[in-house]
Amino acid sequence: MNPRGGNGFILEGVRRLGAVTIFLVWLLLASVPALGRPRLLVHQVYNAGARSLIIIMLSGLFVGMVLGLQAFNLLQRFGSEEALGTAAALGLLKELSPVITALLFAGRAGTALTSEIGLMRATDQLTAMEIMAVDPLRHVAAPRFLGGVVAMPLLTVIFSVIGLYGAQLIGVQLMGVDKGVFWSQMQGSVGLHDVSEGVVKSLVFGVACSLIAVHEGYHAEPTAEGVGLATTRTVVASSVITLLLDYVLTAVFL
Amino acid sequence: MRANRTLEIGTGLFVLLGFAALLFLTTQLPASGVKFGAPRAGYHVSAEFDNIGDLKVGAPVTMAGVHVGEVEGIRFDSKNYKAVVSLRVDPQYKQIPEDSYASIQTQGLLGGKYIGISPGGLDSYLKDGSRIEQTQSAIVLESLINKFFANYSSKGSGDSQGQGADNQSKVESRK
Numbered sequence: 001m002n003p004r005g006g007n008g009f010i011l012e013g014v015r016r017l018g019a020v021t022i023f024l025v026w027l028l029l030a031s032v033p034a035l036g037r038p039r040l041l042v043h044q045v046y047n048a049g050a051r052s053l054i055i056i057m058l059s060g061l062f063v064g065m066v067l068g069l070q071a072f073n074l075l076q077r078f079g080s081e082e083a084l085g086t087a088a089a090l091g092l093l094k095e096l097s098p099v100i101t102a103l104l105f106a107g108r109a110g111t112a113l114t115s116e117i118g119l120m121r122a123t124d125q126l127t128a129m130e131i132m133a134v135d136p137l138r139h140v141a142a143p144r145f146l147g148g149v150v151a152m153p154l155l156t157v158i159f160s161v162i163g164l165y166g167a168q169l170i171g172v173q174l175m176g177v178d179k180g181v182f183w184s185q186m187q188g189s190v191g192l193h194d195v196s197e198g199v200v201k202s203l204v205f206g207v208a209c210s211l212i213a214v215h216e217g218y219h220a221e222p223t224a225e226g227v228g229l230a231t232t233r234t235v236v237a238s239s240v241i242t243l244l245l246d247y248v249l250t251a252v253f254l
Numbered sequence: 255m256r257a258n259r260t261l262e263i264g265t266g267l268f269v270l271l272g273f274a275a276l277l278f279l280t281t282q283l284p285a286s287g288v289k290f291g292a293p294r295a296g297y298h299v300s301a302e303f304d305n306i307g308d309l310k311v312g313a314p315v316t317m318a319g320v321h322v323g324e325v326e327g328i329r330f331d332s333k334n335y336k337a338v339v340s341l342r343v344d345p346q347y348k349q350i351p352e353d354s355y356a357s358i359q360t361q362g363l364l365g366g367k368y369i370g371i372s373p374g375g376l377d378s379y380l381k382d383g384s385r386i387e388q389t390q391s392a393i394v395l396e397s398l399i400n401k402f403f404a405n406y407s408s409k410g411s412g413d414s415q416g417q418g419a420d421n422q423s424k425v426e427s428r429k
Contacts, residue, residue: 050268154272161275184312
């Protein structure tokens with residue numbers, strides 16, 4: 001694509017990073033007046049959050065159940081199955097819930113955002129708004145961005161609770177770990193800071209994933225092919241950024 | 255208007271569910287949190303221990319390895335400097351002799367503590383509010399290891415330094 005080869009590739013990456021950052025600033029500026037229109041925001045929280053609920057809950061249940069099985073199998077070798085509650089709670093709260101929720105969010109809500117805004121761009125709806133002196137950033141982009149930021153932490157804690165239930169289902173009902181031990185060991189070693197670590201992570205992921213989705217849609221090439229490409233880029237970029245940020249945040253929190 | 259209503263209800267449910275989950279995580283997971291839920295059935299018995307190790311609320315109470323109840327509360331008695339543990343025993347286990355013996359034991363090598371009850375021989379049974387008199391404290395692994403090493407090293411030094419003394423005593427005993 002770029003005749004300058006390797007150098008151009010790097011330059012293109014830097015350019016895109018800069019574009020996203022500038023877009024974030026504009027988006028944040030537009031978010032303040034967007035807060036004054038709660039109906040738009042509620043609509044987007046519904047789109048990004050409520051409609052992702054089924055997939056999040058199902059995934060949470062199965063992730064929790066797998067975690068219960070794997071952790072039980074591992075802990076059994078050391079004769080300390082009682083630590084299952086701790087292992088499941090910490091694993092879910094700190095890592096699995098924020099990351100898997102963000103990945104699912106990118107696939108379920110992020111793609112919807114990108115293709116919706118991209119199609120608005122392709123059918124000149126955004127241009128029409130600009131002509132009517134209606135700021136599309138404020139009316140289209142900002143509410144969707146904020147909706148994602150609000151929905152992500154909520155989805156994450158729901159994922160955690162369902163996951164814990166799944167781990168408990170396997171550990172206590174199937175494998176016969178004592179229920180009291182499961183909970184008391186968990187309560188003894190999980191602190192509020194572990195819960196807040198997960199929430200902070202999910203907030204950061206919420207900002208990153210929503211920003212990428214809205215940005216890709218907003219700047220999509222106004223063709224059918226362009227919207228498709230933008231949607232793909234949203235999933236790829238969101239997933240990679242989520243995992244990268246997860247490492248950084250984990251290092252910070254430890 | 256109709257579509258708007260379902261949208262609002264859906265969003266409301268979602269937000270409600272999210273905050274309920276957050277409430278659950280912040281209050282139910284940390285041990286310091288508030289506990290919800292109706293109290294479980296059963297009767298309550300207390301026992302005093304010199305040292306409970308890291309026994310926690312919710313730990314199981316067993317007889318012959320079978321789960322018969324759980325630890326419901328732990329507090330410190332500042333008069334006797336002892337830990338007072340209150341136990342909830344499931345209602346179907348009514349016939350535990352009054353002179354039963356409660357000891358704090360460890361599950362596995364690294365596992366949590368639990369309370370094991372060994373039955374006594376009396377015909378009168380524990381009831382709500384009664385106290386288990388005979389108890390055995392938790393065995394703290396570190397102190398056990400300390401004791402072992404203290405024993406071991408004093409023996410070792412006794413062998414190397416006390417050679418002369420040993421000979422002397424042998425001589426004396428010959429006399």
